[in-house]
Amino acid sequence: MSKTKLKLSGVRKAFGSNHVLNGVDLEVESGKSLVVIGGSGTGKSVMLKCVLGLLQPDSGSIKVDGQETVGLSANDRGEVMRKFGMLFQGGALFDSMTVWENVAFGLIQGRGMARNEAQAIAIEKITAVGLSADVGNLYPAEISGGMQKRVGLARVVATAPEIIFFDEPTTGLDPIMADVINDLIVDQVNDLGATALSITHDMASARKIADYVAMIHEGQIVWHGKVGDLDHSGNEYVDQFIHGRADGPITRRAA
Amino acid sequence: MTVHSKATAQQKSIGPIGLALHVFNALGAAVLGFLEKTGSFSIFVGRAVAHCFMPPFFGKQLLRQLIDIGYYSLPVVGMTAIFTGMVLALQSHTGFSRFNAEGAVAGVVALSMTRELAPVLAGLMVAGRVGASIAAEIATMRVTEQIDALTTLSVNPFKYLIAPRLIAATLMMPILVLIGDIIGIFGGYVVAIYNLGFSQGSYLSQTWDILETMDVVSGLVKAGVFGFIVAMLGCYHGFNSQRGAQGVGAATTNAVVSSSIMILIFNYILTQVFFS
Ligand SMILES: Nc1ncnc2c1ncn2[C@@H]1O[C@H](COP(=O)(O)OP(=O)(O)OP(=O)(O)O)[C@@H](O)[C@H]1O
Ligand SMILES: [Mg+2]
Numbered sequence: 001m002s003k004t005k006l007k008l009s010g011v012r013k014a015f016g017s018n019h020v021l022n023g024v025d026l027e028v029e030s031g032k033s034l035v036v037i038g039g040s041g042t043g044k045s046v047m048l049k050c051v052l053g054l055l056q057p058d059s060g061s062i063k064v065d066g067q068e069t070v071g072l073s074a075n076d077r078g079e080v081m082r083k084f085g086m087l088f089q090g091g092a093l094f095d096s097m098t099v100w101e102n103v104a105f106g107l108i109q110g111r112g113m114a115r116n117e118a119q120a121i122a123i124e125k126i127t128a129v130g131l132s133a134d135v136g137n138l139y140p141a142e143i144s145g146g147m148q149k150r151v152g153l154a155r156v157v158a159t160a161p162e163i164i165f166f167d168e169p170t171t172g173l174d175p176i177m178a179d180v181i182n183d184l185i186v187d188q189v190n191d192l193g194a195t196a197l198s199i200t201h202d203m204a205s206a207r208k209i210a211d212y213v214a215m216i217h218e219g220q221i222v223w224h225g226k227v228g229d230l231d232h233s234g235n236e237y238v239d240q241f242i243h244g245r246a247d248g249p250i251t252r253r254a255a
Numbered sequence: 256m257t258v259h260s261k262a263t264a265q266q267k268s269i270g271p272i273g274l275a276l277h278v279f280n281a282l283g284a285a286v287l288g289f290l291e292k293t294g295s296f297s298i299f300v301g302r303a304v305a306h307c308f309m310p311p312f313f314g315k316q317l318l319r320q321l322i323d324i325g326y327y328s329l330p331v332v333g334m335t336a337i338f339t340g341m342v343l344a345l346q347s348h349t350g351f352s353r354f355n356a357e358g359a360v361a362g363v364v365a366l367s368m369t370r371e372l373a374p375v376l377a378g379l380m381v382a383g384r385v386g387a388s389i390a391a392e393i394a395t396m397r398v399t400e401q402i403d404a405l406t407t408l409s410v411n412p413f414k415y416l417i418a419p420r421l422i423a424a425t426l427m428m429p430i431l432v433l434i435g436d437i438i439g440i441f442g443g444y445v446v447a448i449y450n451l452g453f454s455q456g457s458y459l460s461q462t463w464d465i466l467e468t469m470d471v472v473s474g475l476v477k478a479g480v481f482g483f484i485v486a487m488l489g490c491y492h493g494f495n496s497q498r499g500a501q502g503v504g505a506a507t508t509n510a511v512v513s514s515s516i517m518i519l520i521f522n523y524i525l526t527q528v529f530f531s
Contacts, residue, residue: 054403078409086407092400109313110409159408 004066005030005195006051006163011060012219013046020046022219023060028163028212033189033196035206035227037241038216039250044199045089047216048165051197052086053077064163082110085161085194089168091148093140099151100126100136106159125154129184146177150184157188164189166198170205182208203242206230215241217250299491306413307422316419324385324420324486325427329434331384332377336435339372340364340442348451360453361461364443369466369474370530373435374428375522378481381428382514386489389420390510393493394503402494417490421483428482429475436471473529480525481518488514 006028013021020043028034038044049055051062053069062069069080093102103122107113113121123133129150140148149169156164169185170178182205189196189209200206206213207227214224215238223235230242240248347363393416396402405412440462447453489510496506 049403052403052407054406078411081407081409084407086404088400088404090399092404094396094401094404095399105410106408109415112311155408 003030004028005032005064006197007061007063008047008051009061009063011047011050011062012058013043013050013055014058020219021050021057024216024219025221026214026224028195028197030195031193032211033186033198033209034212034214035210036197036199036214036216036221037201037203037206038199039201039241042216043219044216045167048086048167048197048199052084052165053081082159083162085156085159085164087149087152087156087164087166087169089171091140091145091152093148093151093155095140097139098136099131099138099140099143102140102151103136103154103158105155110159121158122154125158126151128157128188129154130180146173146181149173149177149181153181153184153188157192160192161194162192163195163197164192166196166200166209168200168202169198170200170202175204178202178205179208185209201241295495296491299494300487302413303417303421303487303490306411307418309414311414313415313419316415317422320419320423321427324381324423324482325430328381328384328427328431331380332431332435333438335376335380336368336373336439337442339376340368340439340444341446343367343372343439344443344446344451348447357451357453358461360447360451361443361458362465364447365440365462365466366470368439368443369436369470371474371522371526373432373439374474374477374481375518377428377432377435377478378485378518378522379515381424381431381482382485382511382518385424386485386510386514387507389486389489390493390496390507391503393417393490394496394506397494397496398498398500398502412494417494420486420490424482424486425479426482428478428485432474432478433471436474469529473525476529477522477525480521484517484521485514488517 004027006026008024008026011021011024012019024047026034026036026047036044036047046055050057051069053072057070060070064080064083067080069077072080093099094105097105100119100122101108103125104113104115104118107118107121108115123136126136127133131147131150131154135143135147135151140151143151153169166185170181173181185196185198186209196209198206198209207230210227212224213227213230214221215235216222217237222237223233225233230238233239236249239245240250343364344360347360348357351357351359351363393402396416402412402416405415444458444462447458448455492506492510492513496502
């Protein structure tokens with residue numbers, strides 16, 4: 001077993017009476033890719049935001065390289081943040097900036113790199129995700145959703161993070177484009193030797209980018225294992241989810 | 256389901272005591288909610304102000320905001336000032352002529368413009384123009400997760416988004432109001448000379464005689480405070496926007512309404528401080 005990069009234990013988070021995370025335990029090995037699957041609204045995005053420090057968990061521990069990150073001071077949090085990269089569910093591109101400025105943003109504003117130097121890296125990353133260099137001068141509103149995902153990916157890898165989080169990287173894309181994005185994710189993560197934690201409900205995507213899979217249900221991890229074991233997990237939640245059956249232990253609350 | 260059945264059970268067992276408890280419950284919740292809001296707002300203000308003085312500074316963002324908030328507000332503030340000055344001259348003339356006190360027109364225009372009308376009206380106009388756009392822009396960034404994205408790219412949104420707007424609004428409002436003072440007095444002058452038949456020399460000398468440094472300075476201090484209020488409430492409501500387009504709309508409305516009311520309240524407080 002290689003060393004643990006990221007470890008969550010007993011993470012809880014509630015919004016008022018809405019208990020979203022009920023003690024999440026999760027571990028990701030260095031250089032591996034873990035995909036968390038689970039239905040809409042099960043708290044996948046909330047879990048990522050807790051790890052990123054965008055939300056404060058109510059209790060529990062989140063360790064990065066063995067260092068506790070819950071309750072860190074703003075300065076130390078900044079240090080940890082430099083290890084992270086996040087691809088947001090909606091892309092979250094800065095619409096007041098051109099595509100290349102978006103990609104170079106973390107380098108220029110976050111790391112204080114000179115503009116020319118950052119621009120060169122940005123263009124390189126833009127072509128690496130399969131876009132032509134001229135796209136760099138367009139604004140996010142002027143490009144398609146698929147292109148936005150690519151730009152988002154380029155922005156994430158530009159700062160060479162050690163841990164990358166992907167929040168539903170393929171939702172809203174056609175199956176072919178989704179597959180292209182999956183390939184890009186695998187390539188880019190391997191290039192960087194990064195650790196990846198992704199969340200998705202797209203099983204094709206999960207099978208492609210995962211080394212390990214975990215299933216979240218009602219704010220808890222109900223199964224985790226190797227991606228190869230997905231089809232014979234013996235877990236009824238996983239079975240129901242990957243086959244998309246309406247009846248089973250996962251019931252839709254009639255709300 | 257469970258929540259529903261609990262609620263009906265409560266409704267059934269309600270008596271006079273239950274009703275009283277209900278009222279106290281609601282009252283307590285309202286008070287607690289209010290305290291929580293004030294608390295979170297105070298923390299927000301503290302953090303925002305602290306980040307204005309802590310490096311790194313984002314000079315380009317500040318410059319953009321100085322131009323956006325200052326330069327582009329000039330037409331609005333200028334129009335407001337000139338017509339206010341003109342109508343002041345007209346109104347005070349019709350009023351004072353009943354007492355044969357037309358000589359007071361210049362003074363009334365100068366004092367009302369510098370002390371009250373230029374800062375308050377400019378503040379309200381800027382609340383509508385700048386406060387709304389700050390709130391809408393930041394709320395949209397919140398809703399589309401751009402603010403979270405800033406954080407993950409190691410850029411503090413307080414430094415990058417909020418500090419430049421706060422500084423720019425606080426610095427530019429006094430300059431806008433100073434220009435508004437001049438334009439407003441000029442508006443009154445034009446009406447007095449060409450419409451009411453005053454002589455140029457005497458109107459101007461009356462203006463200079465009555466104006467004191469304190470009149471102008473107090474107006475400029477007010478302007479700075481109003482600028483701060485507009486930017487702060489715009490940022491606060493935008494930053495804490497609820498999800499969705501509705502959230503952005505509500506943030507914008509709340510920013511404009513709350514900053515307009517705060518401007519009027521602080522105008523009274525500051526007038527009290529300066530002139531009593
Ligand atoms: N900032 C917040 N304030 C209040 N409630 C929130 C907040 N963020 C998320 N929630 C609630 O937490 C729950 C889980 O949301 P989350 O976004 O994590 O779902 P998800 O698993 O990512 O779903 P999806 O697959 O649709 O993205 C939802 O009920 C949501 O209403
Ligand atoms: Mg989500």
